[in-house]
Amino acid sequence: xxxxxxxRVAFHQGASPISAVNGVSFEVGVGEVLGLIGESGCGxxxxxxxxxxxxxxxxxxxxxxxxVDGQDLQSLSGPALRRYRGGTAAMIFQDPGLAxxxxxxxxxxIEEAVLWHTGCSRKAARAxxxxxxxxxxxxxxxxxxGNYPHEMSGGMRQRAMIALAIACNPKLLLADEPTTALDAxxxxxxxxxxxxxxxxxxxxxxxxxxxxxxxxEICDRVAVMYAGRIVEIGxxxxxxxxxxxxxxxxxxxxxxxxxxxxxxxQGIGGAPPNLAELPKGCAFRPRCPKAQDRCxxxxxxxxxxxxxxxxxxxxxxxxxxxxxxxxxx
Numbered sequence: 086x087x088x089x090x091x092x093r094v095a096f097h098q099g100a101s102p103i104s105a106v107n108g109v110s111f112e113v114g115v116g117e118v119l120g121l122i123g124e125s126g127c128g129x130x131x132x133x134x135x136x137x138x139x140x141x142x143x144x145x146x147x148x149x150x151x152x153v154d155g156q157d158l159q160s161l162s163g164p165a166l167r168r169y170r171g172g173t174a175a176m177i178f179q180d181p182g183l184a185x186x187x188x189x190x191x192x193x194x195i196e197e198a199v200l201w202h203t204g205c206s207r208k209a210a211r212a213x214x215x216x217x218x219x220x221x222x223x224x225x226x227x228x229x230x231g232n233y234p235h236e237m238s239g240g241m242r243q244r245a246m247i248a249l250a251i252a253c254n255p256k257l258l259l260a261d262e263p264t265t266a267l268d269a270x271x272x273x274x275x276x277x278x279x280x281x282x283x284x285x286x287x288x289x290x291x292x293x294x295x296x297x298x299x300x301x302e303i304c305d306r307v308a309v310m311y312a313g314r315i316v317e318i319g320x321x322x323x324x325x326x327x328x329x330x331x332x333x334x335x336x337x338x339x340x341x342x343x344x345x346x347x348x349x350x351q352g353i354g355g356a357p358p359n360l361a362e363l364p365k366g367c368a369f370r371p372r373c374p375k376a377q378d379r380c381x382x383x384x385x386x387x388x389x390x391x392x393x394x395x396x397x398x399x400x401x402x403x404x405x406x407x408x409x410x411x412x413x414x
Contacts, residue, residue: 086257086289087113087136092149094131094140094313101361102146105131107313109149110387113257118283118290120304120321122297122336126357128313129293130179133259136291137176138166154256172202174257177279179265181246185234191218191245192230195252202253217248221278240271244278251282258283258290264299276303297340301325309333312358312368315387319394329396331373367398375400 094106106128113119121129134140135147138158151158154173161169178184186194195214199205205213211230218226221244234242243263250258260279264272280303283290292303300307301321308318309330317330328334338351355372358364367373370380379399387395 086115086117086154087111087119087291088150088152089132089136090150092132092135092151093147094128094135095146096140097144097146099361103360104363105313105360106135107363109310109313109315111308111315111318113289113291115289116284116287117306118292118304120300120307121291121293121310122295122300122307123310124336124357125295126360127310129310130261131313132310133176133261133291133293136257136259137170137174168202171198171255172253173255174259175250175253175255176259176261177243177246177250177263179262181242182234182239184246185242185249187234190231190233191237195245195249198249198252213252214248217252218245220251220282221245221248222274223248240267240275243267243271243275247275247278247282251286251288254286256288258288260290260292262293262295265295272299279303297325297337309336312363313360314368314397316369316398317394317396318387323391323394327391327394329390329394329401330398331375331400332369333396335372 089112090110092106092109093104095102095104109128109132111119121132123129136151136153136158138161140147147159156169156173158169185191192211192214195217196207196210199210199213200207214230215226218229223229223241223244229237229241237245263279264275267275276299294300304321306319307321307324308315309324309332310316311332317324317328317333324333325337328337335353339353353372358368364370364381366382366384367380370376373380377399385397385399387397390396390401
């Protein structure tokens, strides 16, 4: 369904371009959910917006190959690009309060998308909007059609955002941290709705999240991003239970879980690199306890490690004991 090869996105700002995505490659199968995890600023949302062609050409440069359902995204323009957005691929944004138009009702916004993509009558579009609000389990859907976004709670707005995204039965659904701004109870409800609809409609999906527990529940495979690159990718079970890359290991070690009472959280020292001045070798080297001289000079590529996982690290093939000690060669 999705094939991305050597995707690079740079923003023009000041004297040096901001290299937000640096050679990302991945695939997503039909009906598969791929999770993107990593610290803020690692390029997750930039990658998602690139797949929707939302970056302004005047301020950004995109190179590489992006194919969705056999379409070359770089070649789309005009009506073809508008048909792709919403028809082939749709996106659930992090903040529905900003993504939804405040001067139109929820019903009007869903109806507009259905009318444009299907060409049906307004009565049929209204019926479809009502059906969609019922699918995302919004109470009293007939009444909610006439509500403006500000008249709904955060959880209800996010459900309405999901309804709008799936209105025209897209083949690919992009979810950019759709539960970040919600409380824990509402998060669970939204995630259950997302998973149920994804499976029922057979959509492929890319799910961006900071919550590793969410990734474990929602995703079939997980890709870990750092400084605009994928540093590890594999099945959710392999990545979360048997991480190979030092950054993935550090990310999991810094996560809270139930049996941590009375213990100190293992934070990741240092800070992410400046994307305008990326180092020559591995970008994680200054923060990595297992770094060696080679890491400063050569950029490691993804290669198969344990199981079907791939990791971009020079030391993943070394014995576990040496890695645990962070021994220098």
